[in-house]
Amino acid sequence: MSSGYVPGLEGIVASQTAISMVDGENGRLVYQGYVIADLAEQMSFEEVAFLLWEGRLPNRSELDALSLELANHRTLTQAANITLDALPTDTDPMDVLRSVVSVQGVEHRLGKPSVPLAIHATASFPTILARFHRRQSGLDPIQPRADLGHAANYLYMMNGKESSPEVVRALNTYLVLLADHGMNASTFTARVIASTESDLISSLVGAIGALKGPAHGGAPAAVIEQLELIGTADNAERWMRDARKRKVKFMGFGHRVYRVYDPRAKILKEMCRRMNPKFYELATKVEEVALQILHEEHPERPQSTNVEFYSAGVLQAIGLPKGYFTPTFASARVAGWSAHVLEQAAHNRIIRPQSEYIGPEPRKPIPLAERV
Amino acid sequence: MAEFSPGLEGVVAAETAVSEVDGANGRLIYRGGYLIEDLVPVVSFEEAAYLLWHGELPNESQLDALREQMATARTLNKSARGTLMAMDAATEPMDVLRTVVSAQGASKSLTKPSLDEAIALTAVFPTIVGAARRRGQGKAIVEPRADLGHAANLLWMMHGEEPAPEKVHLVDTYLVLLADHGLNASTFAARVVASTGSDLTSCVVGAIAALKGPAHGGATLAARNMLDKIGSAEDAEKWLREAHARHERFSGFGHRVYRTYDPRAKILREMAKTAAPDLHRTAARTEEVALAILHEAHPERPNATNVDFWASVVLTGAGIPKELFTTVFATSRVSGWTAHVLESLADLRIIRPASRWVGPEPGKKPLQLTKR
Incomplete structure (x- = not known):
């Protein structure tokens, strides 16, 4: 029943997906049918997040509704603020993100992954990062601004002033480019977690942990x-x-x-x-x-x-400090992670592979007093 | 491209010597080659954890050293404590565990997973689980006791009173039984996170996130909930037949x-007889009827009772409130998760499977916003 062991599951199909495709042979990255080059400098991050979650680009009123929903969920809960402020100022911002996303998303009872929850989580990432960055610099946190887009507001909360349109555009393009990328290790982590019917935040927290690794987003x-x-x-x-x-x-x-x-x-x-x-x-x-x-x-x-x-x-x-490169990557990829969780939940089967036992043949344990 | 096996069923995703599930023969083998039924009468949880980490059972002085190291690692650091106290007392205990473990392990720079860290993480779980319980009850948190073993300290921190030896024995045996189980979804999540070169806390947080799902660690609570709904041995047949007619799954x-x-x-099942005689009677009848119904429905399927069913009865007998079942499962499995992560370091290769594209044909051109 079990096939041979392929290290790293290289070339093993772990999921079917309609969210993104990495066409390695031809050097193409495709989101829901659109080639990345056609999206990168023309679409806002919000439009691309909608695309990943809903499978199509939004019309004007849908985009306005999404932008409003994002803007309305940029504040942290009291527990999240306290947690963030309890972490030492020299903490790796990825560990801050992992911990504060976890507390921001706690529930009283198990909830099913949904688009609104994906929007709320995505909205919170920049606030967490900016607040911690301000704290590290000995500065007061900046309240989010509802009139700014996702990229512009992130930079505004980091720096306490608006960035130039060119810089905002650059961050936006970066966020679009990094929003999804097939079955990479963090996305796969999110899907493994989702496959147990766990909640969306649990999947995202696991994915942040995976993205942190230097062989993935930590580079x-x-x-x-x-x-x-x-x-x-x-x-x-x-x-x-x-x-x-x-x-x-x-x-x-x-x-x-x-x-x-x-x-x-x-x-x-x-x-x-x-x-x-x-x-x-x-x-x-x-x-x-x-x-x-x-x-x-x-x-x-x-x-x-x-x-x-x-x-x-x-x-x-763009002016982001080095320590915020990987967390900014996470702020883009959260769109893709949550899209994959929604897709996994819609066609779920628990991801439980096999392992090959390479230990000794069965034998009997010796009681404690007789062990040397 | 390779065939797609949903849920990676039958696909070998790792080589391991930590444990082996020999499903065909109904055997669970722990590291070193020991069958679970041979270990249970001989070892405590600390010995089982030592075995999973080292590959050998400890002698007396090695066991003493481990117990001492665990006893000194039971306290939460300042950030973890701040995080714990910031959370609403009614928060789902697995979310408390996920968040507080994340904060406890937040660090300034990336560290390679180590045995000392594995011991420290394992040692601190009962502190968090106990605190989640106390806060949920509106009671003061109980400080850990260095003179108690792992299982006894867990009960102490939950209830704030000296636990009876037979309850300690039940919990300790449960912890030994659940400590590892091949490449289950949470262990696999831990190994995927580890494969990126991330830290041990990130791996464990991802594993907690996966264990939370009702299709995985949440199943023990689901089994107990079903027994609660059934109510008594006399009502089992009627309830199960009706549930089956409604296409409800038996937990x-x-x-x-x-x-097998x-x-x-x-x-x-054997332990349950004396641990919780009343619930055992209901459960035994439930098992008998459920297996008969499942056999009638699918004679070809080997529908056997799983560990969650009888664990729910034993944990009840041990005085563990059902809301805490999954966290107690995590308290055991963290030893296995960390053993797997440490094992995987010897030959680290990023786990990045492939996916099969089922979306629209690539190359679709995006419409301008105003034309959508």
Whole structure:
């Protein structure tokens, strides 16, 4: 009955989905039938979230209703505020997000995942992050503004002032690009949790925990750190060849699914060119050298730049602190996570795979007093 | 692409030496090769946890060291305590557990899961579960007692009085029985989170989130609720026949893996006779009738009683309020979750399965907002 063990479930189909498709062969990311390049710079995050949840783009009145619902759920519960303020100011913002999303979403009785709950959760992420960022900086929290869109309000609550339309647009595009991505590890975590008929918040909290891992969402800050170590474009080749001898991993390269250039990385790269020329100059050189070295080492492998690499430059240009890169990723992906939970709940079967036992054959235990 | 097996049924997702569910023969094997029925008469929960973590049963001095380490890790830190006290007293206890564990484990920088952390997390569960109960009752929180074992301390913190030895024995045996069970949904969730390189708290929080679902850990409460509705042995047949006619599922029956009687259910059924004689009478009659009805309906299916059914009777006999059943399950299973995470570190590979696209043909062009 059980098939052979495939590490990491690579290539094993774990779900059917109509939410997004990663077409790795052709370098396409598709949301509900739309290719990401057609959505990225034209749609608001709100429209794309609606698309992921409802399967179609909203009309004007539906979009207005969604925007209002989001704006109305930007405040935290008292318990969430107390929890947030009880965490030490040097806590990893991902741990803050995990804990405060958990308390913000507590229930008295088990509720079924629903679109309204998805909206409420999505609305709360920026408030949690901004409040904690302000606290870390010794500043008072800024109340959310209902007249601002999702991206604009996030930056407003972080900085206490409105950002330029260009910066808001950039964050919006980032959020759209990162909103969903097939059966990645955090989305899969959310679906495993949902498959036990648990609640939406439980799925989201689990997904945040998975996104935190450096092999998943935890990488963009590491990209910046590596670029800082390299310092200048002239130094790139020497530093990187040397680093390779020390088995240092190049941050921002390689992906299990894409065999060609990640379509999101392409868009983010162009944004970096416009918005963050200093980063762009260094990053393009590092990219060139990294791809060259990786190709020399493994000519058979399609090594390409992943989304994290140029995400780092865009988020830096937007003015977000490094520690908030992964939590901002979570603020985008919560739209996709909740869409997948809704889909899982609609066609549920508990996700309970098999394991292969590699331990010793059955034997008898020795009583405590006789053990050496 | 590979075939799609809904719920990953029959798909091997990990190699493990932590435990093996031999469904065909009705055997549960814990790490080291011990059959569950051989361990139960010989070991305490602490010994079982040691076994899952180390692969060997402890000798006396190793067990003393573990007990001491657990006793000193029973206190909540400041953030966890603040979080606990901020939550409404009527909050669902699994949500309290999910949130407080998250806050207790919030840290400044990413750490690799370690055995010390596994011990500390396991040690603190009874403190949170006990506090959730006390607050739910409007009573003062009871401080942990270092002189009590894990099971006794759990009862102490819930009830605030010295627990009777036979109740301690019931809880301890239950904790040993439920400590691990192959690649169930919560353990699998923990392993998926771990596969991204995330921290142990994130893994455990994700697992709590999955255990909460009624199709998983919530099933013990569902079984008890059904027994409450049935009321007495005399009413069992009538109630079950009517429920079956309404297409209601019987709680506490059926399991994906076992094709014979679950060995844990067998042990718990025996314990239930003296633990809760009245409820046992109702349950025994319920089991008899339910199995007969299920057999009539699906003679081809191996419809056996599962662990949740008899666990609900034993936990009732141990004086655990039913609202706390799932949290007590978590208190046991956290030892297995952490053992699995620690095991997975030896060969960490991101768990990122594939999905099958069932959405619209890619390449659809989005309409402008005003034209929708």
